[in-house]
Amino acid sequence: MTETLLVTGASGQLGRAVINHLLEAQKIAPARIIATTRKPESLADVAARGVTVRAADFDDQASLEKAFAGADRVLIISTGDLDLKSDRRLKQHLAAVAAAKAAGVSHLLYTSMPNPEPVSPVLFAGDHYGTEEAIKASGIAYTIFRNGWYQENLFMALPHAISSGKWYTSAADGRIAHGARDDMAAAIAAGLASGSKESHIYTLTGPEAYTTGEIAALVTEVTGKPLEVIQVPDEALTEGVKAAGVPEDLARIIVSFDANTRSGRIAMVTDAVETLSRRKPLTLKQFLQANKAALLG
Template identity: 85%
Template sequence: MTETLLVTGASGQLGRGVIHHLLDTLKVAPTQVIATTRDPASLADLAARGVTVRAADFNDKASLTSAFEGADRVLIISTGDLDLKSGKRLKQHETAVAAAKEAGVSHLLYTSMPNPEPVSPVLFAGDHYGTEQAIKESGIPYTIFRNGWYQENLFMSLPHAIASGHWYTSAADGRTAHGARDDMAAAIAAGLASGSRESKTYTLTGPQAYTVAEIAALVTEVTGKPLEVIQLPDEALTEGVKAAGVPEDFARIIVSLDANTRSGRINMVTDAIETLSGRKPKSLKQFLEANKAALAG
């Protein structure tokens, strides 16, 4: 029997990437794919290709249960609601897991983060850990993708750092193997379309882990612009990020990512992207070269 594959958050960058790889790389028939979003009009292009588009609101269990109806394998892409005080995102994910069980989904897939256990310094790690536990407790066979940090996340800090010549961080000598979002989307699409019944967890990373100083050296090599790394304590970095106009809660999240890097909890390098997708992941230098103009202005 041909399985129906469903992707939540299909209007987001990762969701669209996954669906692109399902249709164009893996040649999954559009009639086997369901794309869900809060605003179905935003996916008119996919509907025109024959993909089934359904409305789904993570704050409304009935809408999720209805959207998941008839789907064999469901990919829950974590939502973007990072309200640290309300626990909103974990509630949304738990609602989605319950809806999947109610709808009779046979395999559940989820985009998590590396090492989300309660000791993680990352302030939103609990959302992912709690979701992983809810999936395991549901009894539905699962695939968990623990996505490492995207190379594209560097757009949040590098343009300003390059322009000023100073990169402020509290990551010390911790390493990160940034991976390309599209490489992760290709791996996730392959896992979604695999038909695997086995419960597995994959950590998706780029091909090499670098310290901030090593990334800065690569940036200088590619752009020709000097970039000095300035290490700060977490508290001073938080105040600096806030002074740049970032709201306090988000500033604390940003700094918690540096603390996580410093702790060594994001320094792993895996071959999961190549194992799942059959393609070699893009290197950080390739990313910097491809985005030189956008990064360096």
């Protein structure tokens, strides 16, 4: 197989991990990989490994078409331009889909989120849903990876909660199967390298779903620090997050994650990570043990 594989957002944490897995686990020749980013100089280390690095700006469809030229399979990693006051992120993704079609890409891959339908409490779910719909309408064969929440996302709340002994949440008894970012990257790289011609949707999760209370119990077991979970309404949690110095829009997004967990829309556990990557995913306890020092500050 001699298909050329392209990864957007390759200077980000997920993009870099996907490139590493393509080279190492999937044994893809560097000459078959294209990495795109707004700032090619940020990928000098990747270029040094023999990977082609191209400039691509999601706000400039012409730059995307130029970057995608000659690529057979394109992975669109969703951008980080969250803006609740505009549809900028969705427009960026739609530009990438249009560029892929114009460039004659044969297979389009995309990193979405679980259950992104319009009823989702997650405030940016519409960006993913709209992108998925555009991909399906493009006529290009596709693979959509609905990435669950990363274990690394727990760093947003746990260090402060551990230091204070109190974890404020509005997730109630909702469950969530956090997965390691690197495990999801390994699965995505495997899907990108697979050569599959069929369209698929995979939901990527960790190996077990926990309530906030169960996560807190694991944290206490690993760190030795007591952690009390305190359930509060969404509005009170939003005000608390804002009081910690988080901008209002980001605070609202963070709280929408808890509302989503409470609704049961992210409680699923799948074996897609292991099926695709053929490796055992990191458990939440293993993650906490590996990051004990960082969690304790």
